[in-house]
Amino acid sequence: MKKQILFILALLLLNIPEILPQEESAESDSVEITLIENFVTPETPHKLVLSYFTSVPAKSKIIIDEKTEINLTDTLSENHKAEIDLTQYKFDDAYIPFIIEAQDSSGKTWQSEPYEFEFPREVKIESESNFLLLCLFGGAVFGLPSPDYVRWGGKDYFSLTKEIPLIFIPSSGYSYPTGYFSAEYSHIFKGPVKNFFRVGYKHIIGVPGIEYISPGINGFTNFKGFNGISPEISLGLFKISNSFTFYVRYRFNAKPGDTSSEFHEISIGLYSGFFAIYL
Numbered sequence: 001m002k003k004q005i006l007f008i009l010a011l012l013l014l015n016i017p018e019i020l021p022q023e024e025s026a027e028s029d030s031v032e033i034t035l036i037e038n039f040v041t042p043e044t045p046h047k048l049v050l051s052y053f054t055s056v057p058a059k060s061k062i063i064i065d066e067k068t069e070i071n072l073t074d075t076l077s078e079n080h081k082a083e084i085d086l087t088q089y090k091f092d093d094a095y096i097p098f099i100i101e102a103q104d105s106s107g108k109t110w111q112s113e114p115y116e117f118e119f120p121r122e123v124k125i126e127s128e129s130n131f132l133l134l135c136l137f138g139g140a141v142f143g144l145p146s147p148d149y150v151r152w153g154g155k156d157y158f159s160l161t162k163e164i165p166l167i168f169i170p171s172s173g174y175s176y177p178t179g180y181f182s183a184e185y186s187h188i189f190k191g192p193v194k195n196f197f198r199v200g201y202k203h204i205i206g207v208p209g210i211e212y213i214s215p216g217i218n219g220f221t222n223f224k225g226f227n228g229i230s231p232e233i234s235l236g237l238f239k240i241s242n243s244f245t246f247y248v249r250y251r252f253n254a255k256p257g258d259t260s261s262e263f264h265e266i267s268i269g270l271y272s273g274f275f276a277i278y279l
Contacts, residue, residue, distance in 0.1 A: 146269030
């Protein structure tokens with residue numbers, strides 16, 4: 001009996017090396033597709049710019065909206081770059097799904113996870129009255145300041161702030177830029193210091209369940225010797241009319257070396273990249 005058990009164990013041990021290589025071969029048989037860059041140029045003609053890697057040399061194509069197939073690379077390569085002129089294509093939505101399909105040297109095909117790109121919206125003007133109405137509405141929303149609650153020295157104040165995004169940094173995503181530089185003016189009614197001018201940078205990170213989370217840092221001054229820094233964080237909660245995002249923001253303000261200068265802000269507002277200038 002002991003000899004039989006030892007014989008069975010010996011057979012199992014001899015088969016282990018054969019099993020392991022088979023598992024490794026199965027794992028190495030797949031092709032990984034890693035998307036690096038994905039955006040549509042804001043100027044016309046609009047072009048979809050793609051950059052991606054495959055884990056093995058492969059040919060590739062893109063499948064847009066589950067119906068349009070376009071060859072991207074006809075030669076085997078691991079590093080892929082492509083620009084697709086979107087002029088001839090019509091889309092019913094602003095956010096267009098797509099996948100990348102790779103074909104290895106043996107002819108096997110593999111698909112990436114689903115991605116999306118945002119197609120720039122074009123406003124069609126049907127009459128002079130509509131154009132005037134659009135200008136009035138856009139100007140009113142763009143010029144609308146954000147109301148702020150200010151807590152300073154144990155007292156409460158009301159403030160109005162207007163932020164103007166200046167320069168946007170494109171992202172590989174489809175909805176928001178990587179971040180943007182902005183200028184801002186604030187007036188605190190009856191505050192110890194009433195007027196502030198800020199410049200800063202806001203970074204945008206997509207978050208499931210809401211639109212984004214945006215940490216930022218600003219420098220501020222009242223042009224009379226009251227200078228400081230103001231780190232902040234914003235939450236983009238939901239979109240309005242696909243052009244604006246409603247957000248809430250907390251900001252801490254301080255003049256270095258002067259604890260009495262510290263004050264807090266909580267504000268709400270509308271973010272929009274409608275007037276964006278991209279790097």
